[in-house]
Amino acid sequence: MRLTKYxxxxxxxxxxxxxGEGSDLLVFGSRADxxxxxxxxxxxxxxxxxxxxDIVEAKLNALVELHLLLGEQKIDLVxxxxxxxxxxxxxxxx
Numbered sequence: 630m631r632l633t634k635y636x637x638x639x640x641x642x643x644x645x646x647x648x649g650e651g652s653d654l655l656v657f658g659s660r661a662d663x664x665x666x667x668x669x670x671x672x673x674x675x676x677x678x679x680x681x682x683d684i685v686e687a688k689l690n691a692l693v694e695l696h697l698l699l700g701e702q703k704i705d706l707v708x709x710x711x712x713x714x715x716x717x718x719x720x721x722x723x
Contacts, residue, residue: 632670648678655673657723669705
């Protein structure tokens with residue numbers, strides 16, 4: 630994985646803080662590939678939250694905090710609420 634230990638720990642801490650300790654997290658995309666170069670940080674989460682408003686608020690707050698702690702870089706956050714439509718990106722991320 631092409632994230633420093635600090636980046637990994639920061640991402641985990643921030644996402645679990647905002648989405649709940651019972652959330653499942655994954656890094657996917659080019660940052661998960663040691664042979665790739667560059668790229669944004671693609672994150673997949675199955676949140677411990679259930680209400681849409683809570684999830685939107687958690688996403689905004691988490692992204693702001695990640696940008697403050699990790700600097701300005703592109704971070705994509707895919708959220709699977711496990712209710713409603715199944716999107717193909719969920720399978721790709723997992």
